[in-house]
Amino acid sequence: MANESTYSLMGGAETIRNIVQAFYPKVLAHPDLSPLFPTDINPVMEKQYMFLTQFFGGPDLYTTEVGHPMMRARHLPFEINETRAQAWLQCMREALTEVDLSEELQAFVLERLSGPAYHFINTSE
Ligand code: HEM
Numbered sequence: 586m587a588n589e590s591t592y593s594l595m596g597g598a599e600t601i602r603n604i605v606q607a608f609y610p611k612v613l614a615h616p617d618l619s620p621l622f623p624t625d626i627n628p629v630m631e632k633q634y635m636f637l638t639q640f641f642g643g644p645d646l647y648t649t650e651v652g653h654p655m656m657r658a659r660h661l662p663f664e665i666n667e668t669r670a671q672a673w674l675q676c677m678r679e680a681l682t683e684v685d686l687s688e689e690l691q692a693f694v695l696e697r698l699s700g701p702a703y704h705f706i707n708t709s710e
Contacts, residue, residue: 590641590642590643591641591642591690591693591694591697592638592641592642592643593642593643594690595641595686595690595694596685596686597643598638598643600684600685600686601634601637601638601641601643602634603683603684604637604677604680604681604684605630605633605634605637606630607679607680607683607684608633608676608677608680609626609629609630609633611676611679611680612673612676613626615672615675615676617668617669617672618669618672618673618676621663621664621669632647632651634646635647635650635651636654636656639654640697641694641697656701656705657701657704657705657707660705660707661707663707664707664708664710665705665706665707665708666706666708666709666710667703667706667709669706670702670703670705670706673702674695674698674699674702677695677698678691678695681694681695
């Protein structure tokens with residue numbers, strides 16, 4: 586595992602695409618999360634695809650196409666409390682169980698996303 590990126594261990598582009606496709610319907614169906622997102626979710630899905638690709642060690646698609654990730658700053662316009670961070674992670678947990686990832690990788694991926702999710706909390710409301 587030392588020299589291989591999480592991205593390739595996960596199964597590369599196809600798996601990241603599947604995760605994003607499994608994840609957003611859950612986000613849009615979640616009462617705590619859906620009000621934050623636009624009706625047309627496709628651009629968000631595309632950016633998430635690019636971001637997760639580079640976050641897990643694949644090509645730097647997000648930086649190339651969008652710019653510096655600055656993810657906490659990009660989330661500041663949205664009220665993110667602990668409940669929403671947990672809801673986001675729960676949707677991701679469910680998405681990861683839907684795609685063909687080993688339990689070990691699921692746990693690793695979720696752990697890597699937990700840090701940013703809690704870091705994006707910007708209100709206690
Ligand atoms: C903590 C709970 C989170 C909430 C409530 C949340 C919510 C949102 C919202 C509302 C948007 C903007 C949608 C729009 O364009 O109108 C967004 C964009 C995005 N989020 Fe999150 N998010 C969370 C956590 C995360 C995490 C943990 C990551 C990845 C580490 C992430 C990655 C992204 C990306 C890549 C975008 C697109 C940014 C762009 O516009 O370029 N989010 N998120």
